[in-house]
Amino acid sequence: MVTVKKLAVVTGGSKGIGRAVCIELAKAGYDIVVNYRSDEQGAAETLRAVIGQGAGGKTMRFDVSNRDETQEAVREIAGSYESVDVLVNNAGIHADGLFVMMPHEDWDAVIDTTLRGFYNVTRPLLEKMIFRKRGSIVSIASVAALIGNRGQANYAAAKAGLIGASRALASEVARLGVRVNVVAPGLIETEMIKGAPIENIKALIPMARTGKPEEVAKVVRFLCSDDASYMTGQVISVNGGMF
Ligand code: NDP
Numbered sequence: 001m002v003t004v005k006k007l008a009v010v011t012g013g014s015k016g017i018g019r020a021v022c023i024e025l026a027k028a029g030y031d032i033v034v035n036y037r038s039d040e041q042g043a044a045e046t047l048r049a050v051i052g053q054g055a056g057g058k059t060m061r062f063d064v065s066n067r068d069e070t071q072e073a074v075r076e077i078a079g080s081y082e083s084v085d086v087l088v089n090n091a092g093i094h095a096d097g098l099f100v101m102m103p104h105e106d107w108d109a110v111i112d113t114t115l116r117g118f119y120n121v122t123r124p125l126l127e128k129m130i131f132r133k134r135g136s137i138v139s140i141a142s143v144a145a146l147i148g149n150r151g152q153a154n155y156a157a158a159k160a161g162l163i164g165a166s167r168a169l170a171s172e173v174a175r176l177g178v179r180v181n182v183v184a185p186g187l188i189e190t191e192m193i194k195g196a197p198i199e200n201i202k203a204l205i206p207m208a209r210t211g212k213p214e215e216v217a218k219v220v221r222f223l224c225s226d227d228a229s230y231m232t233g234q235v236i237s238v239n240g241g242m243f
Contacts, residue, residue, distance in 0.1 A: 003082045004031040004056065008224070011035040011064050011121055012091030014042030016190030017140060020213035021088050022046050024221040026055035030086060033077055034059045037091065064091045064117030065109075074124045084128050086224045089118050089139040089162070094192065099153040107154045114158035118165055126169075126178065133177035136224045139166050140216070141184045143239045159184075163235055170233030179232040181223045185216045186239025206241030 008025045012018040014036035022032045023046070032050045034057060036043035043059040050057050062073040077084065093113050095106035122137060129135025144152050145159035163182050170180035187193060187201055188211045202208055216238050222228055223236065237243070 001082055002080050006030045006085045007033065007081050007083060008086035008088065009033040009035065009077060009084055009121070009125065010088045010090055011117065012037070013046050013059075014039035015046075016192060017185065017188060017213045017216050018088075018090040019046045019049070020217035021090060021220050022057075023049050023053060024214070024217040025086065025088075025224065026050040026053035026057075028221055028225065029055070031055050032057035035064070035073075035091065036061055037063050064089075064121055065112040067116070067120055070117075070120040071124070074121060078124060078128055083132055083134075084125050085135060087122060087125050087129075087135070087137045088220060088224075089121060089137070091117055092140065092142075092158075092192075094152065094155045096151045096155065098151055102154065110154040111158045111161070115161050115165070118162055122169070126173070129178045130173065130176045135178040136228075137166070137169070137178065137180045138220050138223050139180075139182050140220075141182045141235065143184055143186045143237065143242055146184060146235075146237070147242070166235075167233045174232050179223075179228070181228070181231060181233070182235040183216060183219055183223065184235055184237045184239070186211060186237070186242055188213055188216055204242065205239070209240060211238060211240060 008030040010022050013022045013034035034043050034046045047059050062069040095110050139162050141159040141162045144156045148156045166180050166182045219238050
């Protein structure tokens with residue numbers, strides 16, 4: 001059993017917002033389990049950056065939408081670390097298209113990654129947090145959940161579901177020492193938005209620019225910290241002023 005000062009599990013940590021979250025939490029003194037699905041090199045790069053901050057950790061490959069894979073991985077985490085202090089449900093995909101033409105595979109893949117992923121990872125780790133009466137769970141939703149972007153019915157449904165699940169869970173565990181919050185980013189410069197009509201979308205953003213992964217990660221770090229000790233069940237937008 002490994003005893004670390006504080007442990008954070010971050011899903012989808014091989015790039016983008018997830019990598020920035022891993023680095024911010026490492027700066028805050030957490031050792032990090034960097035989950036990834038396919039980008040082993042990216043995850044290793046994240047871990048190097050985490051170690052560069054003086055923290056420890058490891059990479060773990062599992063597909064959060066796959067119940068068996070996740071169960072095995074989470075069992076290993078729970079068995080090898082004494083505590084899990086923070087969980088960041090960040091893994092996500094999009095498969096955009098008009099609903100009327102959307103193949104069921106695209107509907108299922110997006111919903112499964114976000115919502116099955118939330119269940120598969122959160123439920124077993126939550127047991128560990130409840131046992132210690134301490135923990136913080138932050139899930140990454142999207143502005144799409146709040147405004148319902150055209151061409152993103154699957155993504156908006158998944159992210160809105162994540163908000164509902166988080167709020168319900170927050171009220172179930174508030175008295176057990178576990179806080180559950182959501183961050184809803186706007187347009188953030190990562191691989192996910194490559195190919196999106198960024199100039200057109202910028203016109204809709206009051207700050208007239210895209211956000212950086214670090215700007216999301218700092219808010220996640222705050223929500224995970226004791227500075228946010230009276231916050232649970234909240235959805236915090238990080239989107240350059242859209243509402
Ligand atoms: P990226 O595409 O850059 O990164 C996505 C990450 O999620 C990768 O590490 C990827 O792993 C991982 N991932 C995807 N599916 C799975 C899975 N089934 N199991 C485990 N890991 C998985 O995206 P962003 O950094 O932009 O997005 C991070 C989160 O923020 C997502 O939930 C996204 O929906 C949300 N978001 C992003 C916005 C943006 O504008 N960028 C806006 C609003 C929300 P690998 O590469 O190893 O496959």
